[in-house]
Amino acid sequence: MSTVPIKAGTDVIEPVTAASLVRREVVSLPAYDPGADTDEVAALSGVARVVKLSNNESPFGASPAVAEAVRLRVDDSLSRYPDPTGKRLAEAIGKSLAVPAGRIVLGNGSENILELLCQAVLDPGDLVTTQAPGFSLHEIFPRMMGARVEKVPVTAEFGFDAIAWRDALAAGPKLVFLANPCNPTGAMLGAGELGRVVAGTPKSALLVLDEAYCEFARPNPDYPDGLEVLRGQDRPWIVLRTFSKAYGLAGVRVGYGIASDAALVQALDRVRTPYNVNQLAQDAAIAALGDHAHLAETVRRTGLEIARVTKLLRGAGLRVVPSSANFLFIETDHRSDWVAEALHRAGIVVKAWREPGYENFIRASLSTPEDNDLFVLCLTEICAKGAR
Template identity: 85%
Template sequence: MAPATSASLVRRVVAGLPAYDPGADPDAVAALSGVAHVIKLSNNESPFGVSPAVTEAVRLRLTTGISRYPDPTGKRLAEAIGESLAVPAERVILGNGSENVLELLCQAVLDPGDLVTTQAPGFSLHEIFPRMVGGRVEKVPVTAEFGFDVSAWRDALAAGPKMVFLANPCNPTGAMLSVGELERVVADTPESALLVLDEAYCEFARPNRGYPDGLAVLREQDRPWIVLRTFSKAYGLAGIRVGYGVASDAALVQALDRVRAPYNVNQLAQDAAIAALGDHAHLAETVRRTGLEIARVTDQLRAADFRVAPSSANFVFIDTGRRSDWVAQELHRVGIVVKAWREPGYENFIRASLSLPEDNDVFLRCLMQICAKGEQ
């Protein structure tokens, strides 16, 4: 018998998975462009830094040492999250980013062939993780105005999915479900399904009139559900990776613990998240400044005749009228990194997270110049 190759050992379902696209490497863009300051707008990170309390918490931990494993349950952080949301700590699951909790949910809940319903365009891991374990994914398209199509969701949910991924606000469009729309989708979701409400960008959306408190809506449901949130976005902790889920009951958390790797959230991340959670003023200022830039950048893009989705997050979804791969490559040449969108029907769109005003101005000027000249 001939020896196996690495490729022959890989499960067929894994070989067929789309690769996650993190965006271009800033170092490679710096080498290509020759600029000293690369403007990275590809990963929806906060340009406003972390709370000073986070810096101090990390400093103290490094002083006392990190040679021991972290608390495997993250008890102190789970308790802090539970207290802030008025839920028992045993209903909180911690992850190496909320993406980790998404993965755990698919590993714990889905069997091969199970149906998952999500949105298009959408977060790629809402598709990749279910397919990784053999699940089937059905995507519900947005409306022409980038909003949630509640009627289309009703039709899709009638197919009886086992899991439903609902992002509010949505990535990549930034659109948000209103209270009434969320309640309608929840009501249409089969009670036999696990409803996953992904609120990675909820802090940015809360100032918007009509944005629902997902936990408040789901608390009234006698059904399995989980709300996912992260410290990577508004809290600025993307570099140390910590997110969490709040579940309908402790039994769901216990199931996730069975597939969770031990010590999946490191000690620096746990300490930093506790500190970040306590600094309400820093969070509020980050959200305020982000909101101002979202409005300013959106207005300027629309004034230049770009079609832009209404965003309740910290990024904008832009119809460039050109191939997104070409636009992104041209932006790389001037030291700017955005995410080129490639889902069918959205190949002319880019997603750009917001940076500091001076960086956003450079992005706006370069994008307008590139799209005005067109492909050569």
């Protein structure tokens, strides 16, 4: 690129680079970590099939009804824009939850709605409260808008720290992100703990309850349904859920939010792209929502593997956080990057956790029993060798 100044009349305009135009908030953002590329891991390991445990996807796939719904619509969906309002899907979700469709917002995954909330609500300097360790986009999107982020740590046993949350909420955040169950730990808040956060959140703040993994936690009688907790609250709130995890639709990207009122949905509509959820995704989600048996079987099989693998890993001397989701947060006593790279050489992909204070943890979403057994074998061997 030329660096010769350009003359405009008597003024000299100094050349600029594209990088110099980028807002400073964006320059300082950490990159989102999607996990290692499976093709690269396959080339490194030489295995015929990579075991991918990095993105909390369902190994049991989507409902068979989804494939049929997509097959019936694929010919006329590829060349036409989707319904920009997602009316049929919003009505189906609203009917299943006894909520008016006007209070349902759709997103290209629930993380898209996290971004829309930050774009619609946050001004530079606003305070956002979330948890640590936590989902990175709960920090990245607010910082993108110039907001300040305070992260409330868990206790030493990965439990809810009521005093820390009380103090953080008293500081007057404008936006509160709370995941239940938590990503990456899988730990859940009980009704009393969730109630304390709701009661302590200023009514001037928007409370965002991220329930991306709620389906896996529901069999636990102590797990509170966030929608039912918030339904009668006279305050702004939104509950986020997704079809990516338990419903097995990660590839088509569709999530949704249930808002306290239609005005919040209308505000999000003003900042979202008009066609943010494609038509095949809308049709797939409607079909998945109607197959209760498939969802129940996915949750049942996942719960069995969570319990079994937790027991195996603890028996091998590893610390595993009790999980109410479809993944495990595992302390290895070694740097997470080193453990993840060693697993890559065995053809297994996990998420190395790099958040300060948790650099010795990995997060592994569970797969089929055969895949999980291979993971346990390789992880325990790697950790044992690293301890020598």
